[in-house]
Amino acid sequence: MLSRQLARRVVLRVPRRWSHSPAGLTGLNSVTEEDLAHFAKILPSSSILSTLSPSATPSSELEPFNNDWMDKYHGKSTTVLKPRTTQEVSEIVRWCNQRKIGIVPQGGNTGLVGGGVPIQDELILSLANMAKVRSFDDVSGILVADAGCILQSLTDYLAPHHHIVPLDLGAKGSCQIGGNVSTNAGGLRLLRYGSLHGSVLGLEVVLPDGTVLDQLTSLRKDNTGYDLKQLFIGAEGTLGIVTGVSILAAPAPQASNNVMLALPKFENVQPLYKEVKRQLSEVLSAFEFIDRTVYDLAVKHGQGRALNPQDIEGAECFVLVETSGGNREHDEQKLNSLLESLMLAEEPLINTGVLASSPAQFSALWAIREGLTEAVSKEGKAYKYDISVPLNKFQEVVDKTREHLRSKDLLHENAVKYVVGYGHVGDGNLHLNVVAAAYTPEIEAALEPFVYELVASYRGSISAEHGIGVMKTHALQYSKSPTSIEWMKKIKALFDPNGIMNPGKVLP
Ligand SMILES: Cc1cc2nc3c(=O)[nH]c(=O)nc-3n(C[C@H](O)[C@H](O)[C@H](O)COP(=O)(O)OP(=O)(O)OC[C@H]3O[C@@H](n4cnc5c(N)ncnc54)[C@H](O)[C@@H]3O)c2cc1C
Known part of the structure; x- marks a missing residue:
C-alpha cells in the first residue's frame, strides 16, 4: 500500500498556482446541504464523507481524496461519496446531472497526470466500496469484476485458478481495475499481452445522465456495429463512470524468469533488444530499460536487490528481461545460453548479467524496476x-x-x-x-x-x-490533429452535454 501512504501526506508547501483556475468549470454548481440530504436517501451515512454535513467529516479525512499521488495537484472537494452498487452510482449521477454538479470518478488515486482529483470543489465519487469479483470462468479465462477491485487483489484471486490479469504495474497494491481501464494503463505486461483495448471484453458504465450502459458481455467475438466500450477505455472518466469490467485473464505461465543486464553504453540497447527477441522469441515477456542515474536512486532508496557494485562499474544503463513460458528447464536453458552468448561475444553488448535463481531473487530484481517511480518521488x-x-x-x-x-x-x-x-x-x-x-x-x-x-x-x-488528465490538456495538439480534437469534443458533448463528468480533464 505504498502509494496510499504517500497519498495521505498533507500538503502545505505547494505553491498556490497548482490550484487551477475556475475557467474550465464554468456553469457547474457546488455541492450543498440540500444535495447531501438527497445523497443520504441513496447511501448509508458510512458512504458519505462531507465537511458540509451536520456531523461534518474533518477536512483532514478528505485530504487523501483531494491530493494526488505526487502531491502535485490539489482539489478542494467538500464531499466524497462511496457507492456500493451500480444502481447507487446511477442515482447519484442522475442527481448531479440535474443539479449540474461536477463529478470526479476516483479509483486508487495513483494516476500521474492529476486526472483523479478535483480542480475545484467537484464531488468525488470513489469506487472503493465496489470491490467484488462477479464471476470467473476458468475455461474461457473471462473475469468479470466490479470497477473498484484493486489490481493486486484480482491477481491474488486468479492465482489459485492458474490465471493472471494481463496487466501489471508498480501501483498494483492501490490502483483499481476501473482506474486501469479508464487510463488504458499499459504497464509491464503489454509486450506479451497487448493493450486493454484488446483484453477488455466488456464494460458496464454509468453515463453522465445516470443511464446504465450494460456492455458487460463476455464474448471473444462480437461484430455488431460500433464497439462503444472502446470509447471509455482511456477516457479518464470524462464520458462516464466504469462500474464493471469483463476482462480476458491469461493462463498463468508455468515458469517465469528474469535477468538484469548491465550495459556499457546506451547505443547497445537496440542491438541487445534485437538479439534478445531473436534468442528468446516466444518466451520473452518484458524488456525494461533503466538508466544509470535512476538505477542508483532505486538502490539508494532500498528498492529491490542491487547488483554487485564492482560488476557494474562503468555501466551506463540496465535492462531487465523477463521470460514467461510453459517449461522452466527450457526457459532457463534459453536464458542461460542468451547470457553466455552475450558475455562471450567478441564485442559484448553487456558488462554483466544477474540471473534470478529463486522466486525471491526474481521478485527482488523486479522490485528495482517497480520501485523506480517511488524512488524518484522520495528524491x-x-x-x-x-x-x-x-x-x-x-x-x-x-x-x-x-x-x-x-x-x-x-x-x-x-x-x-x-x-x-x-x-x-x-x-x-x-x-x-x-x-x-x-x-x-x-x-x-x-x-x-x-x-x-x-x-x-x-x-x-x-x-x-498515463493519459492527459489536467496536466497535458493544453498540449494535446502536439499529438492530435485539430480534426481529431474537434471530434473528441463532439463525442464529449454528445455523452455529457452538461459537462459534469470529470470537468477540465483531457480536452483543452
Ligand atoms: C508507482 C506507480 C507506478 C505506475 N506505473 C504505471 C505503469 O507502468 N503503466 C501505466 O500505464 N501507469 C502507471 N501508473 C499510473 C497509472 O495510470 C495508474 O496507476 C492506474 O492506471 C490508475 O488507476 P487508479 O485506480 O489509481 O485511478 P485514479 O488515479 O483514481 O484515476 C485515474 C483516472 O481515471 C479516472 N477513473 C478512475 N476510476 C474510474 C472509473 N471507475 N470510471 C471512470 N473513470 C475512472 C479518474 O477520474 C482519473 O481521470 C503508475 C502509477 C504509480 C503511482
Whole structure:
C-alpha cells in the first residue's frame, strides 16, 4: 500500500498556482446541504464523507481524496461519496446531472497526470466500496469484476485458478481495475499481452445522465456495429463512470524468469533488444530499460536487490528481461545460453548479467524496476513525461532535456537535481522524469513546451500510457490533429452535454 501512504501526506508547501483556475468549470454548481440530504436517501451515512454535513467529516479525512499521488495537484472537494452498487452510482449521477454538479470518478488515486482529483470543489465519487469479483470462468479465462477491485487483489484471486490479469504495474497494491481501464494503463505486461483495448471484453458504465450502459458481455467475438466500450477505455472518466469490467485473464505461465543486464553504453540497447527477441522469441515477456542515474536512486532508496557494485562499474544503463513460458528447464536453458552468448561475444553488448535463481531473487530484481517511480518521488518533486518516441531516441531525449535545463541554469541542487529515463522498450515508451527540489513556475516554463516540441519533432506521443488528465490538456495538439480534437469534443458533448463528468480533464 505504498502509494496510499504517500497519498495521505498533507500538503502545505505547494505553491498556490497548482490550484487551477475556475475557467474550465464554468456553469457547474457546488455541492450543498440540500444535495447531501438527497445523497443520504441513496447511501448509508458510512458512504458519505462531507465537511458540509451536520456531523461534518474533518477536512483532514478528505485530504487523501483531494491530493494526488505526487502531491502535485490539489482539489478542494467538500464531499466524497462511496457507492456500493451500480444502481447507487446511477442515482447519484442522475442527481448531479440535474443539479449540474461536477463529478470526479476516483479509483486508487495513483494516476500521474492529476486526472483523479478535483480542480475545484467537484464531488468525488470513489469506487472503493465496489470491490467484488462477479464471476470467473476458468475455461474461457473471462473475469468479470466490479470497477473498484484493486489490481493486486484480482491477481491474488486468479492465482489459485492458474490465471493472471494481463496487466501489471508498480501501483498494483492501490490502483483499481476501473482506474486501469479508464487510463488504458499499459504497464509491464503489454509486450506479451497487448493493450486493454484488446483484453477488455466488456464494460458496464454509468453515463453522465445516470443511464446504465450494460456492455458487460463476455464474448471473444462480437461484430455488431460500433464497439462503444472502446470509447471509455482511456477516457479518464470524462464520458462516464466504469462500474464493471469483463476482462480476458491469461493462463498463468508455468515458469517465469528474469535477468538484469548491465550495459556499457546506451547505443547497445537496440542491438541487445534485437538479439534478445531473436534468442528468446516466444518466451520473452518484458524488456525494461533503466538508466544509470535512476538505477542508483532505486538502490539508494532500498528498492529491490542491487547488483554487485564492482560488476557494474562503468555501466551506463540496465535492462531487465523477463521470460514467461510453459517449461522452466527450457526457459532457463534459453536464458542461460542468451547470457553466455552475450558475455562471450567478441564485442559484448553487456558488462554483466544477474540471473534470478529463486522466486525471491526474481521478485527482488523486479522490485528495482517497480520501485523506480517511488524512488524518484522520495528524491524530490518529479515532473513526469510519459512519452512514446523511437527507441533509438530514448537517450537523446534525456540528454537534450538535461542540456536544455543546464543552459537555463536550472541544473543544480536547488532547482533540478536529476533528469532520468526509464521505460518499456518493447512498447517504445520512455518515462522522462525531471526531479526537482520543488515544483516551480521557472522549471515548468523551461520544460514546457520544450519537451512536447521535442516529442513532436520525432512524431512521438506526449502520453504513452498515463493519459492527459489536467496536466497535458493544453498540449494535446502536439499529438492530435485539430480534426481529431474537434471530434473528441463532439463525442464529449454528445455523452455529457452538461459537462459534469470529470470537468477540465483531457480536452483543452
Ligand atoms: C508507482 C506507480 C507506478 C505506475 N506505473 C504505471 C505503469 O507502468 N503503466 C501505466 O500505464 N501507469 C502507471 N501508473 C499510473 C497509472 O495510470 C495508474 O496507476 C492506474 O492506471 C490508475 O488507476 P487508479 O485506480 O489509481 O485511478 P485514479 O488515479 O483514481 O484515476 C485515474 C483516472 O481515471 C479516472 N477513473 C478512475 N476510476 C474510474 C472509473 N471507475 N470510471 C471512470 N473513470 C475512472 C479518474 O477520474 C482519473 O481521470 C503508475 C502509477 C504509480 C503511482
